[in-house]
Every structure is written in structure tokens, then in C-alpha cells.
Amino acid sequence: MAKDKNKADKKKARLKPLKRQVRRLEKQLAATRCKAPATGPKISPLAPVGGFPDLPVIEGVRFAIAEAGVRYRGRPDVMLATLAPGTAVAGAFTRSATRAAPVLDCEAKIGQPADAGAGAAIVVNAGNANAFTGRHGAEAVTMICAAAARAAGVPETRVFTSSTGVIGAPLPHERITAVLDDLAARQDSGAIYDAARAIMTTDTFPKGAGAVIEIDGAPIRIAGIAKGSGMIAPDMATMLVYIFTDAKIAQAPLQKMLTRLTDQTFNCITVDGDTSTSDTLLLAATGASSAPAINDMRGKPARAFQQALHGVMLDLAQQVVRDGEGATKFVEIAVTGGADDADAKKVAMAIANSPLVKTAIAGEDPNWGRIVMAVGKSGAQADRDRLAIRFGDILVAEKGWVAETYAEEAGAAYMRRDELQIGVDLGLGKGAATVWTCDLTNRYIEINADYRS
Amino acid sequence: MAKDKNKADKKKARLKPLKRQVRRLEKQLAATRCKAPATGPKISPLAPVGGFPDLPVIEGVRFAIAEAGVRYRGRPDVMLATLAPGTAVAGAFTRSATRAAPVLDCEAKIGQPADAGAGAAIVVNAGNANAFTGRHGAEAVTMICAAAARAAGVPETRVFTSSTGVIGAPLPHERITAVLDDLAARQDSGAIYDAARAIMTTDTFPKGAGAVIEIDGAPIRIAGIAKGSGMIAPDMATMLVYIFTDAKIAQAPLQKMLTRLTDQTFNCITVDGDTSTSDTLLLAATGASSAPAINDMRGKPARAFQQALHGVMLDLAQQVVRDGEGATKFVEIAVTGGADDADAKKVAMAIANSPLVKTAIAGEDPNWGRIVMAVGKSGAQADRDRLAIRFGDILVAEKGWVAETYAEEAGAAYMRRDELQIGVDLGLGKGAATVWTCDLTNRYIEINADYRS
Numbered sequence: 001m002a003k004d005k006n007k008a009d010k011k012k013a014r015l016k017p018l019k020r021q022v023r024r025l026e027k028q029l030a031a032t033r034c035k036a037p038a039t040g041p042k043i044s045p046l047a048p049v050g051g052f053p054d055l056p057v058i059e060g061v062r063f064a065i066a067e068a069g070v071r072y073r074g075r076p077d078v079m080l081a082t083l084a085p086g087t088a089v090a091g092a093f094t095r096s097a098t099r100a101a102p103v104l105d106c107e108a109k110i111g112q113p114a115d116a117g118a119g120a121a122i123v124v125n126a127g128n129a130n131a132f133t134g135r136h137g138a139e140a141v142t143m144i145c146a147a148a149a150r151a152a153g154v155p156e157t158r159v160f161t162s163s164t165g166v167i168g169a170p171l172p173h174e175r176i177t178a179v180l181d182d183l184a185a186r187q188d189s190g191a192i193y194d195a196a197r198a199i200m201t202t203d204t205f206p207k208g209a210g211a212v213i214e215i216d217g218a219p220i221r222i223a224g225i226a227k228g229s230g231m232i233a234p235d236m237a238t239m240l241v242y243i244f245t246d247a248k249i250a251q252a253p254l255q256k257m258l259t260r261l262t263d264q265t266f267n268c269i270t271v272d273g274d275t276s277t278s279d280t281l282l283l284a285a286t287g288a289s290s291a292p293a294i295n296d297m298r299g300k301p302a303r304a305f306q307q308a309l310h311g312v313m314l315d316l317a318q319q320v321v322r323d324g325e326g327a328t329k330f331v332e333i334a335v336t337g338g339a340d341d342a343d344a345k346k347v348a349m350a351i352a353n354s355p356l357v358k359t360a361i362a363g364e365d366p367n368w369g370r371i372v373m374a375v376g377k378s379g380a381q382a383d384r385d386r387l388a389i390r391f392g393d394i395l396v397a398e399k400g401w402v403a404e405t406y407a408e409e410a411g412a413a414y415m416r417r418d419e420l421q422i423g424v425d426l427g428l429g430k431g432a433a434t435v436w437t438c439d440l441t442n443r444y445i446e447i448n449a450d451y452r453s
Numbered sequence: 454m455a456k457d458k459n460k461a462d463k464k465k466a467r468l469k470p471l472k473r474q475v476r477r478l479e480k481q482l483a484a485t486r487c488k489a490p491a492t493g494p495k496i497s498p499l500a501p502v503g504g505f506p507d508l509p510v511i512e513g514v515r516f517a518i519a520e521a522g523v524r525y526r527g528r529p530d531v532m533l534a535t536l537a538p539g540t541a542v543a544g545a546f547t548r549s550a551t552r553a554a555p556v557l558d559c560e561a562k563i564g565q566p567a568d569a570g571a572g573a574a575i576v577v578n579a580g581n582a583n584a585f586t587g588r589h590g591a592e593a594v595t596m597i598c599a600a601a602a603r604a605a606g607v608p609e610t611r612v613f614t615s616s617t618g619v620i621g622a623p624l625p626h627e628r629i630t631a632v633l634d635d636l637a638a639r640q641d642s643g644a645i646y647d648a649a650r651a652i653m654t655t656d657t658f659p660k661g662a663g664a665v666i667e668i669d670g671a672p673i674r675i676a677g678i679a680k681g682s683g684m685i686a687p688d689m690a691t692m693l694v695y696i697f698t699d700a701k702i703a704q705a706p707l708q709k710m711l712t713r714l715t716d717q718t719f720n721c722i723t724v725d726g727d728t729s730t731s732d733t734l735l736l737a738a739t740g741a742s743s744a745p746a747i748n749d750m751r752g753k754p755a756r757a758f759q760q761a762l763h764g765v766m767l768d769l770a771q772q773v774v775r776d777g778e779g780a781t782k783f784v785e786i787a788v789t790g791g792a793d794d795a796d797a798k799k800v801a802m803a804i805a806n807s808p809l810v811k812t813a814i815a816g817e818d819p820n821w822g823r824i825v826m827a828v829g830k831s832g833a834q835a836d837r838d839r840l841a842i843r844f845g846d847i848l849v850a851e852k853g854w855v856a857e858t859y860a861e862e863a864g865a866a867y868m869r870r871d872e873l874q875i876g877v878d879l880g881l882g883k884g885a886a887t888v889w890t891c892d893l894t895n896r897y898i899e900i901n902a903d904y905r906s
Contacts (some may be wrong), residue, residue: 018471098829098837132837134854166551168855181873217764248824273806275830348669355725355893356807358902363902372585376551377728384605401587402621422704439806442533448809449816449894 008063027385034312039304046330046418046438047205050209053211054355055192056221062187065198066179066341070172071127071165076198078176081242082181083153087286088408089160090255094260094279101137101227102161105145105280105432109157111251121148122178122242122282123197126227129238130163130171131277138149147177151184162280164186164201164227192244196225199240202447203227203323209315211308215301220247222308226316228323238276239266239320243283243312244367251290256281256297257306265313268435269347271324279402285307299312322438329361331436332421337388338431343380345433350378358440361420366411368396375424386427399436482584497773499783499871499891500658508663509674511697513739515640518633518651523625524580524618529651531824534695535605536573539738542613543708545715547732554583554590556731558598560611563705572742574601575695575735576629579680582691583616583624584730584867593626600630604700613731616679617654617691645697649678652693655900656680657777662768664761668754671744672699672703675761679724679769680778683858691729692719694785696765700758701746709750711736718766719797721888724777725897726806736762755901779896782814784889785874790841791884796833798886799814800877801874811893814873819864821849828877830854839880844868 061083064075069308082087123144130137139224152159163171194215196206210223226241258281285371287293294302322330333351338344340348351357359366368389375382385400391414396405414420514536518529536542546556546564572897576597583590598612605612610699616624649659663676677696710735719734747755775783786804791797802808813820821842828835838853844867848856867873 015468015471018468018475021475021767022471094829096826097831097833098825098840132822132854134838134848134852167825189789189846262488265769274809274826276806277826277829279652293692334736353898354727356727359898359901365902369585372551372620373549375726375731376547376549376730378550380550382550384588387551397585397621399587400585401589402585442895444808444814445893445895445898449811449818 005337010087023123024060029169031344042204044204044323044327047267047328048319048322050205052193054212055208055223056082056212057189058187058221058223058246058286059288059420060087060246061284062189063191064183064186065191065194065388066183066418068125070125070175071201073081073215076194077338078179078183079124079125079154079195079198080148081122081185082154082184083122084286084288085119085282086117086256088118088249088251089120090283091160092266094276096275098132098277100163100278101133101141102163103280105138105141106160106282106373108281111255113302115155115157116251117156118158120160120284121152121154121181122160124162124240125164125176126199126201128158128163128166128169129165129167129278131167132410133168133170136170140171142276144176147180150220151180157379160282162240162278164199164240164278166318167277173226190221192225195242199225199227200229201238202314205323207319207323209319210313211312214307215291215303215304220289220291220308221245221448222312222436224312226317226320228320238278240279241281241316242267243281245283245285245309246287246289247285248289248291249285249305253294253302254283254285257309261306261313264310265317268433269317269321270349270352270435270437271321271327271374272440290425300352313367313376318436321438324438325447326441327438328418328441329439330419331361331438332434333424333437334421334434335426336432336435337426337428338433339381339429340431342431344426344431345377345435346380346433347375347382347426347440348433350374351422351424352435352437355440358437361415361442362439364412364415366391366396366408366415368411371417371422372397375426380426381428383428384425388425388427390423392421465777469698491843495657495775497657497780499774499780501772505646505649505659505661505812508558508661508665508676509665510642510677511699511739513640513644513698513699514737516644516648517636517639517641518644518647519636521578521628521632522657523628523708525580526888529647530579531632531636531778532577532648532651533601533605533633533640534575534648535640536737537571537609537739537741539570540737541702541704541707542573543711543736544613545711545719547729549728549730551585551730552596553616553617553731554586556733557736558591558594559613559733562613563608564708565610566591568608568610569704571611572607572739574605574607574615575613576601576633577615577693578617578624579631579652579654580617580618581616581622581624582620584620586621586623589623592625594723596626597629600633603634603662615651615693615731617693617731638808645676645678645882648695652678652680654680654691656705658776658893660769660772660776662765662772664746664765666757666761668744668757671742672744672869673744673758673761674698676767678767679767679773681773684737691731692767693732694719694734696734696762698736698738698762699739699742700738700847701738701744702738703748703756705754706747706749707736707738713768714759714763716764718770721886722770722774723805723888723890724774724780725804725893727750747898771889774891777891777896778900780891781871781894782815782892783872784891786877787874787887788877788879788891789885790879790881791886792834792879793884794886795884797879798888799833800828800835800879801825801886801888802832804875804877805888805890808893814868815867815892815894817868819849819861819868821864824851824875828879831880834881836881842879843876845874
């Protein structure tokens with residue numbers, strides 16, 4: 001009996017500290033108040049429903065991917081796309097003053113008349129950005145271009161490369177050149193989904209968009225892929241975009257269209273206001289379509305093509321925002337009534353990049369005061385007493401003060417949505433701009449601070 | 454026996470799930486990886502050691518504070534300072550296009566010759582910013598100025614007001630005017646510490662700095678207080694600064710000095726790149742010192758005074774950064790070799806405001822690639838291959854690549870310090886700028902998103 005009593009007491013003695021430990025841990029856990037536990041990457045809650053779309057096959061464009069082990073193991077990290085002879089290639093690039101070596105090389109090649117009738121190739125690697133790598137960086141680009149030119153049977157002047165990943169580490173270009181012959185031999189016109197996967201870094205989903213239009217009864221097809229702006233650990237978000245079409249169009253108007261539409265799409269998104277050294281957008285037109293050629297910017301075919309291209313570019317741009325690090329809200333900011341379009345865009349971007357606005361959105365706080373603040377700091381012409389602010393259809397503030405009809409509960413209910421529209425009317429002129437962004441959450445800090453690769 | 458056995462089994466049955474629960478909780482807790490638990494406000498880890506300094510008493514300046522219940526309960530929230538007849542008052546204000554009503558009123562009054570020989574008063578309230586409050590806002594300022602003028606026996610044109618706190622809510626000015634007579638009756642030249650406390654919002658410590666210099670054997674004293682940039686829940690960080698001196702100096706040179714020194718101090722700090730609608734800096738010179746008058750910007754007395762004033766302003770500005778929301782690191786960013794000073798400041802501010810740089814610092818990650826990125830996006834003239842980056846004395850990168858002597862371990866060890874210096878040499882010219890900032894942590898997100906007042 002005595003022994004058993006002793007045992008029971010012992011058990012009791014073990015129970016108590018365990019209970020205390022449970023209470024202590026529960027308290028600690030409650031105190032952390034992290035919104036999401038720092039688990040591994042999972043698909044962004046804002047990813048398009050339905051997954052990767054069915055994209056039209058573009059005649060004259062073929063893809064293959066490989067696991068070259070540039071940095072990652074056990075996943076594809078190099079993509080080779082080949083383009084049929086005569087394909088026109090246009091490009092848009094980061095405006096950073098510290099552009100990476102492959103970007104400088106692409107910029108120099110785009111629009112050059114030499115070898116314009118020959119085939120072309122695009123080589124992309126993930127895992128290493130070949131940025132801030134000094135002379136070595138340029139040499140690596142040269143080696144890759146030479147190997148790709150041999151493998152694909154195109155001139156070196158028609159090989160375009162992109163690299164995305166770690167900054168400042170020498171690119172192991174021999175791992176890339178080692179797989180190019182094999183990639184050239186396995187080219188497949190239907191492998192665009194694979195290509196979208198191979199260029200991902202910390203993206204949580206592959207991004208694709210496409211369109212088919214008819215001109216004089218003949219189809220013109222557009223298919224594009226993109227990566228970004230999941231962080232390229234441990235460095236920076238980079239956006240890479242490749243769009244292909246079978247449209248018959250010369251390089252000059254193609255470039256003009258791309259530049260104009262980039263300003264309306266990819267230059268209207270922001271995740272954190274930081275600019276990559278590697279952002280690259282290439283648009284290739286093979287001319288394989290039987291639709292009539294597009295010779296200039298005017299006319300119905302040019303307009304229809306531009307409209308379709310705009311749709312594809314906007315879709316890809318918005319997918320990049322939807323994959324923003326830690327994003328839980330997709331936010332459209334529409335500014336009207338600016339002195340001009342440039343002023344409206346200044347205001348829209350000031351709101352979209354404001355940490356105070358973005359944290360308020362993360363906290364589902366209808367904090368319109370922070371929007372007033374962002375308008376004020378934007379540098380654009382603004383008049384406090386003409387300003388109007390809307391959340392969706394809800395008029396929040398007007399004439400320099402909160403609207404009489406506004407109820408805080410309505411604003412709070414609106415902010416609980418996943419997709420938000422913030423409208424700002426400056427009441428000054430006809431300038432307008434719309435930009436897209438996401439919220440700023442603890443997860444962004446975790447991705448960019450707590451986790452070191 | 455059987456009963457006891459049963460009991461022991463029961464105990465065992467209770468032990469197991471408890472142990473499981475402990476393991477589960479420990480796992481959950483590990484997964485949150487929050488850096489700091491979200492406890493209530495405590496003093497910033499970067500606060501100056503030794504607390505609030507002993508400040509010199511400025512003859513001709515007196516203070517009193519009151520609990521007016523503008524928004525908070527049980528803490529002082531209104532401060533009245535009175536200034537002796539003839540005090541020269543200079544000011545610097547937010548550049549926001551949506552400036553708050555009290556800021557507009559101060560701006561209109563500063564430097565006006567009318568009533569310049571009369572006494573003056575400063576009224577500050579915490580809890581309500583009187584910003585974006587339409588016509589009501591201007592009326593509230595008028596009411597407060599009239600009441601303060603009566604209470605302190607000074608002209609309305611010599612009453613300067615500041616409000617800090619919630620945006621868009623009408624200021625209950627009657628609560629402020631109700632306490633002004635009492636405040637005027639209780640004026641005390643030694644109460645500057647109380648004044649520093651009364652203007653706090655979510656600051657975690659009161660901020661003060663002072664200096665005494667001698668000119669021809671006679672002392673000139675300077676004492677200043679500041680608040681910021683703890684968040685004014687639920688709105689924005691506002692910086693308010695009041696500096697007093699007994700120097701004999703006219704308004705015009707005082708204003709010139711203030712403008713120049715503001716550019717070198719308060720305009721060189723950033724917490725999150727967002728700009729308040731209410732930032733206000735007032736500098737009052739009573740002329741009570743027996744030191745010779747300072748009549749212009751040149752000469753030894755003017756230089757000595759400016760140097761001392763610069764020290765006080767820089768100290769207060771750095772204290773504001775040290776109280777930045779969620780800050781765990783105090784960071785000096787020194788840029789040299791710019792094409793000109795403006796370019797150097799652009800680069801310094803681009804680094805200081807980059808969320809990617811700031812999160813890397815929070816994570817103690819010597820991520821110099823993000824600094825290259827920030828230089829590139831700054832818009833300043835930069836040449837990748839002339840760029841050099843230093844952490845303290847450690848040369849990290851030069852000539853477009855990582856320095857041969859750099860060891861990642863040394864960089865990582867450096868980043869574990871509380872106070873960091875990041876040096877960037879652009880290698881182009883003689884332009885230089887130094888700015889101060891803090892890191893971007895989960896706690897910033899919590900303060901600005903998770904907690905709603």
C-alpha cells in the first residue's frame with residue numbers, strides 16, 4: 001500500500017509540472033500573435049483559381065527544361081526556348097543603375113538589324129542572378145550565348161539570356177552550358193508549362209496567360225509566362241516575363257507596342273517598391289500566323305492585337321502581385337482627377353508603396369487617414385479639400401473630411417475581402433492611373449528577415 | 454491493490470495526453486518564429502542610456518501640462534509653453550500636400566513682423582491630429598489660439614499650435630481651451646521634462662537634448678524636446694520638435710539656420726518613408742542671454758551657436774529613429790563619392806527606405822546584394838563597377854564585385870550589433886550624405902496592422 005501510495009504521489013508530482021508547462025506554453029503561444037506560422041512555401045491564397053491556364057501553341061516557338069543544379073537540387077532550373085528564323089524580338093528591362101550582366105547583354109542586342117532574319121534563342125536560369133559579379137558576369141553571359149548559339153544553330157547576336165537568384169555569387173555557367181545540347185535536341189512546342197515552372201525561384205505558383213484573336217478570319221495567338229515576385233532568397237524579387245505570338249509584325253512596331261503596354265501593366269504593379277537588377281520582359285513574334293501582317297501601330301488589326309497583348313500582359317502582371325511575398329490581399333488603386341496622368345500615377349504609387357497603408361490593409365483596418373497621408377507625401381499636385389476617397393463603391397471621405405454617409409462598420413466589412421479597390425479622386429483635372437499591389441504582412445518580414453538561405 | 458493499480462493507470466492515462474500537448478505546443482511555438490512577443494509598449498531597446506538628460510533652463514520660457522482627456526485618460530495630453538516678449542520664433546514643417554490645420558496656421562504666422570515684439574505661446578495636444586477635418590479643423594485652431602492668447606496675454610498672431618494623434622476625427626477643442634487658464638497660471642521654467650512627456654503619443658520614451666556654449670565668457674543655452682515616431686494609433690507617425698534658446702538673435706537669421714540645419718538632421722532620418730501631415734519644428738530664441746547678439750550667419754558666435762544647435766537637433770532626430778516602431782537596430786548610412794550631395798542623399802535614402810534592406814538588417818543578414826539593388830533603384834548616377842560597400846570598417850564589395858578580403862562570417866558577426874554603420878562609396882565625385890534609420894521588424898507590422906485602437 002505504502003509503495004503504491006508513493007507511486008501515486010510520484011505520478012502526481014510529475015503531473016503538476018507538466019500542467020504548468022502546458023499553461024506556460026499556451027501563454028507564450030498566445031503572446032506571439034503571428035498571423036501565420038512560418039511553415040514552408042505553399043501556394044499564395046491569391047493565386048488564380050483553376051491553376052495554370054491552357055495556352056495556345058505558338059508556331060515557331062519550342063521549349064525544353066533541365067535540372068542543371070545551378071543552385072537548387074531536384075528541380076528544373078534552366079529553360080531553353082528556340083524561335084524560328086525571322087522572329088522579331090522586342091524587350092523591356094529594369095531601369096536600375098546596377099543592372100545585371102545578362103540584362104546589359106540583352107539590351108545591346110534588342111532591335112539590332114544584324115542577323116534579324118536568323119533564328120533566335122532564349123536561355124533562362126534560376127538560382128543565381130549573375131548580378132554584381134564584375135567582369136566574371138559578362139564572361140559567363142558570353143560563354144552561355146556561345147554555347148546556346150552552337151546548340152540551337154543561331155547567331156550569338158540572337159541569343160538572349162536571363163538569370164534570377166542570388167546576387168554577387170559567380171554564376172556556374174558551365175552547369176548551364178553542359179545541358180544546352182540536350183535541351184536543343186528535346187525542343188517541344190507544347191512545353192510552355194514546363195518553361196513557366198523552370199524559371200520560378202520562390203514563386204508559389206507558375207504564371208501563364210494567353211489569348212487568341214481573329215483577323216480577317218485567321219487566328220493570331222499569344223502565350224506568355226512570368227516569374228516573380230516571390231523572393232529570390234536571399235536577395236531580391238525579380239520579374240522575368242516571356243511572351244510569344246505568331247503575329248506577323250516587324251521589330252520596330254513590336255517594340256513600340258511593348259514599351260507602351262509595359263507602362264500600362266508591369267510598370268503599374270508594386271510589391272515593396274524595391275527594383276530588381278534583373279527585371280526582363282521579352283516579346284517574340286514568329287510571323288507564322290496566316291493573318292495579315294501588322295505593319296504599324298494604327299489600323300484595326302494593330303489595335304486588336306494590342307488589346308489582346310495588353311490583356312495577356314496585365315494578367316501576368318497581376319499574377320506577379322498575387323504571388324507577392326506574404327500577400328493576403330490583392331489591391332487595385334485607381335486614381336482619377338489628377339492634374340495629369342503622371343501626377344495620378346505618382347499618387348497611386350505613393351499609396352501602393354506606403355508601409356502604413358499596406359499594414360493597415362493587412363490588418364483589415366479601413367484607415368483612410370493613411371491614404372490622405374500617402375496622397376500628401378506623393379509630390380503630386382493635391383488639394384486636401386477636393387480629395388475624395390472610396391473603398392469599392394463606399395464613399396469614405398470628400399471635401400477634406402469624412403463623408404457624412406460613411407459608416408466605419410461598412411468600411412471595416414469591406415476591408416475583410418480578399419480583393420480590394422481603393423479609389424481616390426483628386427478633383428483637379430483629367431489625369432488617371434490604376435496600379436496593383438498587395439498588403440504587407442508578418443510573413444513578408446519572415447521571408448525576408450528570419451529565413452536565411 | 455486492484456483499486457490502486459487502477460488509480461495509477463488513470464494517472465498514466467492523464468500523463469500521456471499532457472505530454473503530447475506539451476510537444477504539440479512546443480512545436481507550434483517554434484513554428485511561429487516571432488522575434489518578440491506582442492506585449493504592450495515598453496521602452497525601445499535603442500533608447501539612450503541614462504534616460505532623459507538634465508537640460509539647461511532657458512530664461513523666458515515656461516511650461517505647464519494638463520490632463521485634458523482629448524483622447525487619452527489618465528495621462529497628460531496638453532502642453533502650454535509661454536515665451537517672453539521679443540522672442541524670435543522660427544519653424545520648419547511637413548512638406549505634405551495634405552498638411553493639417555495647425556500646420557497651415559503656424560506656417561502663416563512664422564516670420565510675420567506684426568506683433569514680433571510681443572510674448573508668444575505654444576499649445577500642443579496629443580491624441581487627435583486635427584488633420585483632414587475640413588473647415589472644422591481651421592475653426593478649432595482659431596478657438597484654441599484665441600483662448601491661449603487670452604490666457605497667456607499674448608496676441609493671437611503669436612500663438613502656435615500643434616496637434617498629433619488620430620486623423621479625420623474632429624478635435625474636441627473645448628477640452629483644450631478649458632484647461633488653458635489653469636495652465637497659464639501654473640507656468641514653470643523648470644517643467645521641460647513634463648512638456649516632453651505630455652506631447653508623447655505611442656513614443657516609448659520622452660526625448661530631450663540640450664547644450665550650453667560660451668561666447669565672450671557669457672553662456673548661451675539650448676534645450677529641446679521631441680516626439681516621434683512611435684505610431685499615433687491608428688494613424689501615422691508624427692514628429693513634433695520644440696527647441697528653446699536664450700540666444701539674442703533676430704528671426705531672419707534664426708529661420709535661415711533652422712532651415713539649413715533641418716536639412717542636415719530631421720530631413721536625414723526615416724523610419725518607414727511615410728510623411729506625416731503634421732510634422733512641426735519650432736525654434737524660439739528669447740534673447741535673455743547676456744552673450745553678444747548674433748546678427749547674421751557669419752562670424753565665430755554664429756558658427757558656434759549653429760554647431761551647438763546642430764548637435765541638439767541631431768540628437769533629437771536620432772532619438773526619434775531610436776524610438777521607431779519595432780526598431781531593434783539603429784543604422785547610420787553614410788554615402789560618399791556621389792556626383793553631388795543631392796545624388797548621395799538619394800542613394801542614402803533609397804537604402805534607408807528599402808524594405809528589403811531593412812528586413813535583412815532585422816534578420817542580421819549581411820545581405821549586401823540588397824544594398825546594390827537600392828543603389829540601382831535610387832535614380833542617382835551610379836556605376837556598378839566603381840561601387841564600394843562597407844559594414845563598419847569591413848570592406849564588403851568593391852569594383853563591381855565582392856571584395857577579395859571579405860569573409861561572410863565577419864559580415865554576419867558585424868550585423869549582430871545593435872548599432873550599425875553602412876558605408877557606400879559611389880566612386881564618382883565628392884557628393885556625400887549621411888542618414889539614419891532603423892530596421893523593419895514583425896513588431897512594426899504588429900503595431901500598424903494587428904493592433905487597432
